[in-house]
Amino acid sequence: MTRTDSRRARMVALGAAGAMALAGTAAVAAPAAAAPGAAQACEKRANDTVAELTDCVTLDGVMEHLEAFQAIADTPENAGTRASGTPGYTASADYVQERLEAAGWTVTRQQFEFPFFQQSSSAFAQVSPDAAPYTEGTDYAVMTYSGSGDVTATAQAVDIAVPPPTAANSTTSGCEAADFEGFTRGNIALVQRGTCPFGQKVTNAQAAGASAVVVFNEGQEGRTDVVQGTLGAPGATIPAIGVPYALGSTLDGDTLRVAVEAVSEFRDTENVIAELPGSTTDNVVMAGAHLDSVAAGPGINDNGSGSAALVEVAENMAEVDLPNTVRFAWWGAEELGLLGSNHYVASLSPEQREDIGLYLNFDMVGSPNFARFIYDGDLSAFPAPEGVPVPEGSDQIEYVFEDFYEEQELFYEGTEFSGRSDYQAFIQAGIPSGGLFTGAEGIKQPYQAEAYGGEAGVAYDPNYHQVGDDIANLDPEALDQNSDAIAYAVLTLGYDTQRVNGMIGKPVPGGTFEGDPAAREYRLSAAQANGGGGLHAGHDHEHVGEEV
Known part of the structure; x- marks a missing residue:
């Protein structure tokens, strides 16, 4: 795995204090104040090289979208949430549509009915004996x-x-x-x-x-x-x-008291789909993030972070002329069982499914006590999900993200395709998949604190699925780095997916790194079983039926 002269070896030798210092020197710095005319330059050019696009995809830009999501949740009529089936979700979808249409993308909204549930209070007690x-x-x-x-x-x-x-x-x-x-x-x-x-x-x-x-x-x-x-x-x-x-x-x-106050009914919600046509339509590069929060809070890390990063990338690549069509999706009702992405894939004809060359998933990319997780497409850290083989080509998607992190000298590790986020519907449809994740309720390990900073023994996101998942519940370093990683991967694969599915395009201007997966310096080997996005209803948090 890592060489003895690698940065990880140097961190181990230096100890925790030295590790933090090295982590700081290697990290992508938070953006300085933009030079006069810098924003105008990004708007006027195509941003069709890696350097130009990652220069224009900024932390300030991502935070602008996250602040908009927070403001939506803070509106009194939205009651602190952006959950699907609420006015806060509709306002979030309106925001995404307006920003992308203004940038020149073609946007559609796919409505579907879903089972809505929102609990407001409960009590349980033994009254007697x-x-x-x-x-x-x-x-x-x-x-x-x-x-x-x-x-x-x-x-x-x-x-x-x-x-x-x-x-x-x-x-x-x-x-x-x-x-x-x-x-x-x-x-x-x-x-x-x-x-x-x-x-x-x-x-x-x-x-x-x-x-x-x-x-x-x-x-x-x-x-x-x-x-x-x-x-x-x-x-x-x-x-x-x-x-x-x-x-x-x-x-x-015994005499018991059981009290629940909740809304349980069927409601309508929607996916937001934006498309940037390429030279061909039969090799779509698709990227998605769920737009909804849980009912408990505004959902700024989960998953405003992935949603905002996609908006920022989309706005800055709207003028790129690509061989492959790029399609972005902001999913609804993910928090109630991946409903939006499942509905979308189920609605496709066999020919439309075949036209999707790959899918990239971004569910929590700015966790406050982050790790850098890449979905384990080559199954080097985790076994294949039971009954759902990881599609061929997913390993190469993993390597695209690894190439970026290696070039930036940033540590990373694999995370499991556990079925806990929106990649699941695409994997089940045989579409190569991958993406990024910075951790949810799992506990950060000492080796991870050494590599990434932060605090061992504490959740990657201590406010996961809580009211505290607000605009302060982010790590700007992780958000900045991962926004660039998303931009790099979408642009690289928008030009050429040959390494994933054999479809030939042309090399991305600025270079595809394509390092040797067997000679990675910054890949950590002690991967933890996290799995993406978190404990969503209908999955390992809640038992839909009975496991024998």
Whole structure:
């Protein structure tokens, strides 16, 4: 991997203080005040070389877009969020469209219906025989698409297994209407995770007259924690929560209070698609970032950062005459299960899918305690996702980003294609994919703090999916470097994708670095299992069904 005279070896020898100093000297500096006429120069020229485009894609430019997203969220009627299905998302989509159309791009908006859920409050407590209040996130979690209500009633067990079943013998608690024979209407149904989707359990409980549902974990190894699940879609009219095995297995016959206030309904949202026509239309270079935030906050790092970087790159390459068509996408409803990107790919005809040469994904590129992650297209750090082979050519996309970081003498490492961001639909469609990520809720390791700076033992983004993901929740160094990396990759591949899929264009002016992947100096080998974008509904944060 790295040579003994590499910068990493020098950092190890110097220790933590020296590492921080070296990291500072190698980093791309924050932009100085622009020289008079510099912005005008960028607007008047084509920016068709690596040097010109990366000179014009600036941190100041990206921050202008992020400040606009923050201002949108801060508008009183938008209530601090840019989540899909809210006015804040529509205003964000309007902003992107207006900026790109002004720059000369052709912009369309693809509408689709999606299941919306926004929780405003909850409470869970044991009322008797002993009073015991419980804490959301620690003792219980509200099911996505839970109904609303404030219920105090007796908990009644429904076909539960205590002691817990074995791993090979999952429970069927609540999976059949017959499980509720003898159930007392108005009671709170106490059911156990296992076999069928949570939505099916709640539907059966609701039909039997339950006033609320408490789902507790099965109890065998690996299934003891708080159940964090989804009902799959709106429709429930009663509150539904999940609890750990240790708590749930003791609640039968107790009087409980379960309260949830939430909006759960179907709403419309949209993807924003912008296209810069090339000489050909059958080898589209596509790049995307999800535009929506979670309901809890403005979503400036997740994923205003990727969205703003794409706007900045698009504005500065609008006059480039490329062999390949370039198509940018700002996805809606990613935070509720990658819905926008899945809808887009599903809407394509086989011929339209075939025309997409590759896809680049940018979901969180400015995390405040960042690492430089590149999706592991050559599978050198992580195995292929189960049941979804990484398409051929994805390794070469990874090497494009590696080439940039190597040229800049910046450390980087691989991250897993875990299915947690919008590349997933493209991989499943057989389209070569890659991209960048700076970390979400995962914990930064000591070797990463040594290489990138920041603090070991702390999340890459301590405000991930929280109200604190605001304009201050960014690292300008990471945002600046990654905006240039995005510009480099889009321009390079817009000129020529031969290394990815054999389609010949022409070399990018300014040079494609194309270093030897076997002789990388700045690739770190101790990759961590992060996977991009974070814990999104319908994925590893929430159990849509039951894993046996």
